[in-house]
Structures are given as structure tokens and as C-alpha cells.
Amino acid sequence: MNIAVVGTGYVGLVSGACLAEFGHRVVCMDKAAERIEELRRGGIPIYEPGLDELVAKNVREGRLSFTTDLAEAMDGARAVFIAVGTPSQRRGNGYADLTYIYQAAAEIAGLLGNEYTVIIDKSTVPVGTGRQVRRIIAEANPRADFDVASNPEFLREGAAITDFMRPDRVVIGVDNERAAEVLQEIYNPLYLNATPFVVTSIETAELSKYAANAFLAMKISFINEMANLCEAVGADVKPLARAIGLDGRIGGKFLHPGPGYGGSCFPKDTLALLRIAQEHGSSSRLVEAAVEVNAAQKGRMIKKIRDALGGSEAGKTIGVLGLTFKPETDDMREAPSLTILPALLEKGATVQVHDPQGMKEAAAIMPACRYVENAYEAAAGADALVLLTEWNQYRALDLQRLRESMKTPLFIDLRNVYEPEKMTDAGFTYVGVGRLK
Ligand code: NAD
Structure with a gap:
């Protein structure tokens, strides 16, 4: 499957490299030009054990590439992962800052064509964000054929690759079967592996990530x-x-x-x-x-x-x-x-x-x-x-x-x-x- 990953930080880069390792063709996109340049030169902008080899291997084998151009990343993509940051708001009130998520949603909306696409939120976001992303996209591009799904990431820095490739579970929040099937195809190697999957509503998936970290x-x-x-x-x-x-x-x-x-x-x-x-x-x-x-x-x-x-x-x-x-x-x-x-x-x-x-x-x-x-x-x-x-x-x-x-x-x-x-x-x-x- 052709997959675009928007945001190439700890989660985006690890997810992109691992999804490429599963056999998908992945384009990782980030706005930070210096980050993408470094990756294109063969460098790794973060320290994560084993990531350099995994990235190099998948680039070499033609399944993983990097760009600052979202249109290029989304060209032919059936799934678009959002893995941008969701820090606390600067005002210090503890609310998650969703600026990057909504910006990414608006940019994705403009590039959706006639082909069915699933927009998958991997970032940690408050309950209701998936619905909001769907609204933003539907308003900006009423003709787009798409679904929004939630797929929170549970990887730990320092053990990120193992956590992604052999997770304790995968949580998928969807509101219809068509989107669920795309996610199932993405994670097929893990299904074969007997990884437990929790398929639930978008809201439950969103909250499950916060609940896990809070616990x-x-x-x-x-x-x-x-x-x-x-x-x-x-x-x-x-x-x-x-x-x-x-x-x-x-x-x-x-x-x-x-x-x-x-x-x-x-x-x-x-x-x-x-x-x-x-x-x-x-x-x-x-x-x-x-x-x-x-x-x-x-x-x-x-x-x-x-x-x-x-x-x-x-x-x-x-x-x-x-x-x-x-x-x-x-x-x-x-x-x-x-x-x-x-x-x-x-x-x-x-x-x-x-x-x-x-x-x-x-x-x-x-x-x-x-x-x-x-x-x-x-x-x-x-x-x-x-x-x-x-x-x-x-x-x-x-x-x-x-x-x-x-x-x-x-x-x-x-x-x-x-x-x-x-x-x-x-x-x-x-x-x-x-x-x-
Ligand atoms: P990060 O800051 O390392 O990376 C985010 C990247 O997104 C940055 O490189 C930034 O330039 C890019 N970005 C922002 N807006 C963009 C846009 N519109 N288009 C393209 N790129 C854009 O963040 P991270 O640590 O990877 O975390 C990402 C999300 O995953 C957060 O919601 C976080 O809570 C969650 N998460 C993180 C971890 C972890 O261990 N770091 C684990 C699980 C979940």
C-alpha cells in the first residue's frame, strides 16, 4: 500500500520506517526542511537505537522516501498518517495544542482526490479531535472520498522499533468497516503475528492513549x-x-x-x-x-x-x-x-x-x-x-x-x-x- 506520514519526528519516522519494513511504500513528510534534508543525506535527526539501519535498509530497497512536499507524499496514497506534535498549550493550562493537527488536516484536505483515502491520526489527541479533523476536511473538500481513523501510538522512545514491530496491542478507532479494512491491510503482518487488536470507536481509541499514559x-x-x-x-x-x-x-x-x-x-x-x-x-x-x-x-x-x-x-x-x-x-x-x-x-x-x-x-x-x-x-x-x-x-x-x-x-x-x-x-x-x- 502507498502510505504518507505527515510529521517525521520520533513517532512519524519510526512508524514510517516500520511500515516500510512491513512492505508498504511510505513517504515521510515534514515541514522542517533541515530534518528532511538530513534524512535524504542518509542522516537521522534523532537518536533511537536501530533506527539508522532500518531507515537505510528501506530507503535502499526503495520503500521509504522523504519530502517536504505534501502533494508528493500523498500522491497515490491510500492511507495518510498524521504524526505531528501535540504539546501542551503555551499558556500553561494543560490543554493539548492541536494547531499542528488542524493545520495538517487542512493541508491534507486540499490534496484529496477522487480515490478513497483514510486519514489516520497517530498523534495523541483529546477525545473529539478525529471528528473535528473529519469536519475540517469535509468542509474544505466536500467531494473528497475519505474516512478518519484513530490509531494511537504506544511506542516507547529507546525501544521504539521493537514496540512498533511487536506491540502489546494495536488500537484502532473507526466508524465504519471500509476504514477498518484499510487499517487491517496496513497492519496485516501483525495480524498474522497474533498481535491483539482492539477495534473500537474513534473516541474510545483517542481516550485509551491518555488512559494508558495516566495509569x-x-x-x-x-x-x-x-x-x-x-x-x-x-x-x-x-x-x-x-x-x-x-x-x-x-x-x-x-x-x-x-x-x-x-x-x-x-x-x-x-x-x-x-x-x-x-x-x-x-x-x-x-x-x-x-x-x-x-x-x-x-x-x-x-x-x-x-x-x-x-x-x-x-x-x-x-x-x-x-x-x-x-x-x-x-x-x-x-x-x-x-x-x-x-x-x-x-x-x-x-x-x-x-x-x-x-x-x-x-x-x-x-x-x-x-x-x-x-x-x-x-x-x-x-x-x-x-x-x-x-x-x-x-x-x-x-x-x-x-x-x-x-x-x-x-x-x-x-x-x-x-x-x-x-x-x-x-x-x-x-x-x-x-x-x-
Ligand atoms: P516530534 O516533535 O518529534 O515530531 C513532530 C513533527 O511534526 C516535527 O518534526 C514537526 O516539524 C512536524 N510537523 C508539525 N506540523 C506539521 C505539518 N503540518 N506538516 C508536516 N509536518 C509537521 O513529536 P513526536 O514525539 O513524534 O510526537 C508526535 C505525536 O505522537 C504526539 O502527539 C505525541 O504525543 C505522540 N506520541 C509520542 C511518543 C514518543 O515517545 N515521542 C509516543 C507515543 C505517542
Whole structure:
């Protein structure tokens, strides 16, 4: 099938490359000319493991191409995916900003011909957006033969290709059989694979994405609260998480306490869900609490660092490992580091940081940090070393080398990567999240 993908960011590029891998002919379109130029030159504008090879292979085999011209992308396309950004509105009210979606819809409308086309929204959007997209297109091009479908994306950055190619489920929101058949054809390799499909209304599909992210955010906030409670009562959150996670009804994933969730999805999607609920006279008190707990957790981490340093960051050198909101991505959107590091700097600390992928973007946002080449340089002469993002390369550090290069062997592990006892034996003062000392 010929498929156009509008928006070539994390989701658009991964979806485009994977759909091409399924055997479709995919044209990825983006307005950002430099992004498309880089892709045409063989570069990849984002960091996502395995994406460079997958893109190169499908380009080489003639199934994947890139353009800034929507007409070229839509030429002969039976399906047009919308994968543009839906950030929180700038006004800070938490509502999703649908400007890019509606713009894309209007542009698509002008290019629809006589051939039946399904416009598939992959972006995360509030309930009702699909209907609105349909209205925009129908008004702009009354003769167009089209349907609108919702197909929310559940991939995780850092594992995006596996998530797309072997998803836990595919959710499809349609309001007629004709559109459902086109989606079934697109995802045929997954049907053959026995992937569960949830075919439902457009509204239910739209809401399911927010519900999934809100639930995961609640799980993180829940374990963060349990970690804080562990600290208060002298219990250890790691065996606690295992004890509860082994219960099949709870599940062990997403029970890792830390500095709070970040990234391009959970913060904006939880807020958007709250706004959707409010707007419909409904409430979502659990999600509201998850958002509050998350904000408080970041503040708590700042205090944790300050307390470990003896009550003040002023004049101290703090080494930091990790900047991105999670490992295996270069995405800095809403990363906890963006809240924690400026607070340390403001209190007069010198902050020397390392991250395998996030330093370029972080340097533009936080120029006052010193950006160094590796973990050992971050530790050199430091009064404390803070592990903020659990990149694999920080999991087996040479502890003796670290300790010897630090001014004070204080290790603040905000991801509970290391075992307290092992760190104490290695000569460190160790501070984890919800751990027994
Ligand atoms: P992104 O910011 O990485 O990419 C969006 C792209 O859309 C940008 O390159 C932008 O230039 C382009 N764009 C905007 N308007 C356009 C237009 N009219 N025509 C062509 N291109 C246009 O965003 P993302 O992280 O890929 O997220 C996209 C959507 O997918 C969001 O709704 C997000 O919530 C959702 N989502 C993201 C993830 C994730 O992990 N990043 C996972 C699941 C769902």
C-alpha cells in the first residue's frame, strides 16, 4: 500500500520506517526542511537505537522516501498518517495544542482526490479531535472520498522499533468497516503475528492513549510515594517493589522509584487528561494526585542532594550522570534534570555533567553547566556524584577510580542502580531513593 506520514519526528519516522519494513511504500513528510534534508543525506535527526539501519535498509530497497512536499507524499496514497506534535498549550493550562493537527488536516484536505483515502491520526489527541479533523476536511473538500481513523501510538522512545514491530496491542478507532479494512491491510503482518487488536470507536481509541499514559504515570507516582514512605519508616523499596510486583494483578514493570517521570508524553498527557475530564464535568482525582506527587518528587530530589551535602549546595561541585528523561534517547523534553540542575546552580553549586546523547540539547537550555566527556570527568574533584539517568554505561562504573577522583566520596543514586552495601564497602557514602542505608 502507498502510505504518507505527515510529521517525521520520533513517532512519524519510526512508524514510517516500520511500515516500510512491513512492505508498504511510505513517504515521510515534514515541514522542517533541515530534518528532511538530513534524512535524504542518509542522516537521522534523532537518536533511537536501530533506527539508522532500518531507515537505510528501506530507503535502499526503495520503500521509504522523504519530502517536504505534501502533494508528493500523498500522491497515490491510500492511507495518510498524521504524526505531528501535540504539546501542551503555551499558556500553561494543560490543554493539548492541536494547531499542528488542524493545520495538517487542512493541508491534507486540499490534496484529496477522487480515490478513497483514510486519514489516520497517530498523534495523541483529546477525545473529539478525529471528528473535528473529519469536519475540517469535509468542509474544505466536500467531494473528497475519505474516512478518519484513530490509531494511537504506544511506542516507547529507546525501544521504539521493537514496540512498533511487536506491540502489546494495536488500537484502532473507526466508524465504519471500509476504514477498518484499510487499517487491517496496513497492519496485516501483525495480524498474522497474533498481535491483539482492539477495534473500537474513534473516541474510545483517542481516550485509551491518555488512559494508558495516566495509569503508567500513577504507577510511577505510587512507587515514588512508597519509596518516600520507606525512607520515613526505615524500609527498603527495592524488595518492597518486588514483593508487590510479583503479584500478577500488579505487575513488576514501572515500579522503579526515581526523580519523577518526564519526557514528551507523561507530563503533557496527564495534564491533557485532567483538562478533558474537567471540560466534561468529570473528575480524575487519582491522575491529579499523580501529577502533584511527580512535581513534589523533583523537589524532594533537590532536597535529598542538599541534605546529603550537609545542608547547602553553595560552593560545592556536583557531578551528574545523565540528563535525558530516560536512557537510550536524546529526548530532553520535560526531563527531571531540567528542574533539578538549575536549582543546584541557582544555589551556587558548580555542576559538571555527562550524558551519552543529551548534552548538545541540554547545553542550549542550561549553558551554566560544565559538559564533560565521561562519567569519570563528571566525578573529578566532586563533592557528590548524582546518578540521574540510568544509562547502561553508568551501571558498571569503576568504583575505585571514581572514589579516588572525587573530593568527597558521596554517591547519590536517584535510580537505585547500585546496592547500598556494595557502595559502602567501596568507600562511598551512599544515598538512594527509598533504600535502607
Ligand atoms: P516530534 O516533535 O518529534 O515530531 C513532530 C513533527 O511534526 C516535527 O518534526 C514537526 O516539524 C512536524 N510537523 C508539525 N506540523 C506539521 C505539518 N503540518 N506538516 C508536516 N509536518 C509537521 O513529536 P513526536 O514525539 O513524534 O510526537 C508526535 C505525536 O505522537 C504526539 O502527539 C505525541 O504525543 C505522540 N506520541 C509520542 C511518543 C514518543 O515517545 N515521542 C509516543 C507515543 C505517542
